[in-house]
Amino acid sequence: ETSSLLHSCDEILVLLDGTQAIEEQKKFLENLIEKRGLKNKKIVWVINKAEDLKGNFGLLKISAKEGINLEKLKEVVWKNLGLIRVYTKSPGKPKDLPALALPRGATVKDVAKELHKNFLKNFKYARIFNQTKFSGKKVGLNYQLNDLDVVEIHAE
Structure with a gap:
């Protein structure tokens, strides 16, 4: 089951869609994370499709399509793994x-x-x-x- 997989992982990467309402996605997923008892996990919040996204949401913005910030994403994930x-x-x-x-x-x-x-x-x-x-x-x-x-x- 997905829940047991999430409980056994070292880190969770949460990927938000930059073409949709960021705050709504984040709030929904934060509630889901809390309900599943995953608040103490290392979580990396990422916005994909962020090429034209305006504003700073305090999250890592990437573009998989354009290759923007993918090295930064690797660095963050690696550092969090210890x-x-x-x-x-x-x-x-x-x-x-x-x-x-x-x-x-x-x-x-x-x-x-x-x-x-x-x-x-x-x-x-x-x-x-x-x-x-x-x-x-x-x-x-x-x-x-x-x-x-x-x-x-x-x-x-």
């Missing part, structure tokens, strides 16, 4: 794709566990590559990772 993207690499090679999606606060230990149990068991150190002046520094298992870090694990 995840970071972490890349891995082998020594002397470029980073591997795709990135691992890990919870904010994840450590090198979490990456080692994701990759293979032997990485954790035989761990010596890791190198972290990123956009800081410390890129390439050696770190241990408890090093907290940031979004877009690249982790190179060295094991025995």
